[in-house]
Amino acid sequence: MKKYSFLSLVSGAATGHKDWPRAWRKPEPKKAYDVIIVGGGGHGLATAYYLAKEHGITRVAVLEKGPIGLGNTGRNTTIIRSNYLWDESAHLYEKSLKLFEGLSRNVNFNTMVSQRGVLNLAHTLHDLRELQRRVNAIRFNGIDSEVLDAQQTKAFCPILNISPSCRYPVLGASLQRRGGVARHDAVAWGFARAADDLGVDIIENCEVTGIRRDGDQVTGVETTRGLIQAPKVGIVVAGHTSVLAGMAGLRLPITSHPLQALVSEPIKPVIDCVVMSNQVHVYVSQSDKGELVIGAGIDAYNGYGQRGSLPTIEHQLSALMELFPIFSRLRMLRQWAGTVDTCPDASPIISRTPVRGFYINGGWGTGGFKATPGSGWVFAHTIAQDRPHPLNAAFSLDRFATGALVDEHGAAAVAH
Amino acid sequence: MLIIPCPWCGDRDESEFKYGGEAHIERPLDPDALTDEAWADFLFMRRNTKGPFLERWMHAAGCRRWFNLARDTATNQVFGAYRIGERAPAAYWDAVGQPAEKNGKTPPGWRVVTGGAAEATPAAEVALAARKVSA
Numbered sequence: 413m414k415k416y417s418f419l420s421l422v423s424g425a426a427t428g429h430k431d432w433p434r435a436w437r438k439p440e441p442k443k444a445y446d447v448i449i450v451g452g453g454g455h456g457l458a459t460a461y462y463l464a465k466e467h468g469i470t471r472v473a474v475l476e477k478g479p480i481g482l483g484n485t486g487r488n489t490t491i492i493r494s495n496y497l498w499d500e501s502a503h504l505y506e507k508s509l510k511l512f513e514g515l516s517r518n519v520n521f522n523t524m525v526s527q528r529g530v531l532n533l534a535h536t537l538h539d540l541r542e543l544q545r546r547v548n549a550i551r552f553n554g555i556d557s558e559v560l561d562a563q564q565t566k567a568f569c570p571i572l573n574i575s576p577s578c579r580y581p582v583l584g585a586s587l588q589r590r591g592g593v594a595r596h597d598a599v600a601w602g603f604a605r606a607a608d609d610l611g612v613d614i615i616e617n618c619e620v621t622g623i624r625r626d627g628d629q630v631t632g633v634e635t636t637r638g639l640i641q642a643p644k645v646g647i648v649v650a651g652h653t654s655v656l657a658g659m660a661g662l663r664l665p666i667t668s669h670p671l672q673a674l675v676s677e678p679i680k681p682v683i684d685c686v687v688m689s690n691q692v693h694v695y696v697s698q699s700d701k702g703e704l705v706i707g708a709g710i711d712a713y714n715g716y717g718q719r720g721s722l723p724t725i726e727h728q729l730s731a732l733m734e735l736f737p738i739f740s741r742l743r744m745l746r747q748w749a750g751t752v753d754t755c756p757d758a759s760p761i762i763s764r765t766p767v768r769g770f771y772i773n774g775g776w777g778t779g780g781f782k783a784t785p786g787s788g789w790v791f792a793h794t795i796a797q798d799r800p801h802p803l804n805a806a807f808s809l810d811r812f813a814t815g816a817l818v819d820e821h822g823a824a825a826v827a828h
Numbered sequence: 829m830l831i832i833p834c835p836w837c838g839d840r841d842e843s844e845f846k847y848g849g850e851a852h853i854e855r856p857l858d859p860d861a862l863t864d865e866a867w868a869d870f871l872f873m874r875r876n877t878k879g880p881f882l883e884r885w886m887h888a889a890g891c892r893r894w895f896n897l898a899r900d901t902a903t904n905q906v907f908g909a910y911r912i913g914e915r916a917p918a919a920y921w922d923a924v925g926q927p928a929e930k931n932g933k934t935p936p937g938w939r940v941v942t943g944g945a946a947e948a949t950p951a952a953e954v955a956l957a958a959r960k961v962s963a
């Protein structure tokens with residue numbers, strides 16, 4: 413792998429950027445691997461990278477039905493943070509945030525991690541108390557988090573409207589200074605390039621159409637490019653988790669929904685942090701290009717169409733107007749949707765299954781981008797050792813029978 | 829925006845409705861006899877079909893009644909609606925769980941209802957036109 417550095421950039425510029433080598437190979441699928449990862453989003457690519465890097469398993473294929481990184485990884489609003497209420501989630505997301513902090517150096521790819529601070533607003537007395545409770549719990553877990561009053565919130569984000577005459581006035585906020593954003597595509601590409609360098613085959617345009625089993629042991633997958641064998645198969649397919657699990661005869665507690673986002677026309681820098689509001693339900697940040705990146709909640713109905721309905725967008729834009737009247741004349745440039753896999757307790761499933769050698773990593777729903785490196789880290793461990801890492805032990809499939817749910821609905825600061 | 833054919837009120841905008849998820853999940857008749865796994869199945873496990881799907885909706889800003897809708901979750905094509913307590917048209921049942929066909933073709937076994945009542949189906953049961961809805 414050609415190492416990217418300041419020097420390589422300069423020498424690249426000197427030759428007109430014509431001699432950059434391919435970032436990852438385009439191999440033909442082999443007949444058999446030790447591990448097959450289905451799904452070439454950030455989570456699947458991270459899993460493959462850590463399988464090779466941390467566990468020395470390099471006969472690994474990542475099978476992706478399209479080009480890598482164009483699922484939810486390339487469609488999300490890139491917010492990263494770890495201020496989750498329950499211990500199980502806090503530890504998992506914090507591991508991920510820590511991995512994000514060293515990611516660019518580790519995979520030798522600029523993932524543009526920008527820890528600009530994430531504000532979660534409180535609009536009612538109840539909101540405020542809940543938020544204080546959450547901040548205390550988060551701090552007990554050793555994660556940075558603080559409570560701001562309305563004036564301090566305004567000082568942190570000067571364009572925010574804190575007028576008491578609002579329908580839902582801003583009473584305060586929690587702030588995680590280590591939260592922020594990262595470049596979504598770069599996360600996928602960085603992991604892909606680093607995994608490829610360790611010998612992982614990244615096979616694009618290869619859709620998995622069936623899971624092969626011999627009794628209760630997985631033996632491989634059927635694909636649009638033929639049968640590929642492996643004693644271990646991990647699925648990391650986000651919105652299609654139920655579909656792939658169905659191929660192995662499993663029913664899951666997951667439902668798939670459209671989740672939309674939109675960006676405005678580019679403007680000069682006006683907001684240098686991330687602002688989220690659970691109550692009026694919208695969140696916003698500004699990209700390096702100057703576009704406002706805006707999102708909120710899912711469309712209520714089940715949907716695999718990667719598109720949602722206009723009322724959902726109208727709702728989040730009216731919330732945005734109340735918080736930021738300054739945006740009222742702004743035009744919106746693009747709108748899109750991904751298909752997110754939501755779980756009843758708003759927590760992921762990273763688990764072994766009743767089918768031996770068949771592993772599931774899904775149910776991240778609306779908030780899994782921030783978990784990309786951590787998810788890959790624990791899933792690689794689960795597959796390599798055939799038992800969960802302590803960080804994902806609570807996120808097993810059987811929690812829905814035992815009742816030990818990790819209920820982050822409402823407990824997380826906002827949907828993302 | 830989906831256009832949803834309420835069996836009582838006819839075609840109305842999606843924003844008047846509330847979603848109720850998968851239809852025809854029956855509460856176990858003898859709850860005491862259920863294992864934890866069987867409870868989990870009833871409470872949490874869902875088909876989450878990609879393709880033709882039977883689901884519940886409630887006309888919240890209209891007649892406020894629950895009903896069932898047949899819709900393709902991949903294309904958003906709405907096939908028709910029928911009332912709670914009524915049996916889904918046989919063609920719907922046949923298709924549930926089958927993958928949607930590519931190219932927007934009607935899945936096998938599905939009868940696209942056009943204009944008013946369909947053959948052998950009470951008028952109120954299958955409401956109005958199936959249509960491609962781009963949301």
Ligand SMILES: Cc1cc2nc3c(=O)[nH]c(=O)nc-3n(C[C@H](O)[C@H](O)[C@H](O)COP(=O)(O)OP(=O)(O)OC[C@H]3O[C@@H](n4cnc5c(N)ncnc54)[C@H](O)[C@@H]3O)c2cc1C
Nearest residue numbers: 451453454455477483484485488489491620750780781782
């Ligand atoms: C609009 C939007 C905004 C979001 N905002 C945030 C946010 O701000 N912060 C945050 O933390 N999270 C956010 N999320 C959630 C986040 O995007 C996801 O949780 C995360 O990216 C999931 O990553 P993944 O790699 O599991 O999935 P994906 O990137 O979707 O990858 C799954 C891959 O599997 C492939 N696949 C599917 N079926 C098959 C098959 N049969 N064979 C082969 N390949 C297959 C797909 O093509 C896809 O590339 C957002 C999501 C959306 C849609």
Ligand SMILES: [Zn+2]
Nearest residue numbers: 834837887891
């Ligand atoms: Zn009605």
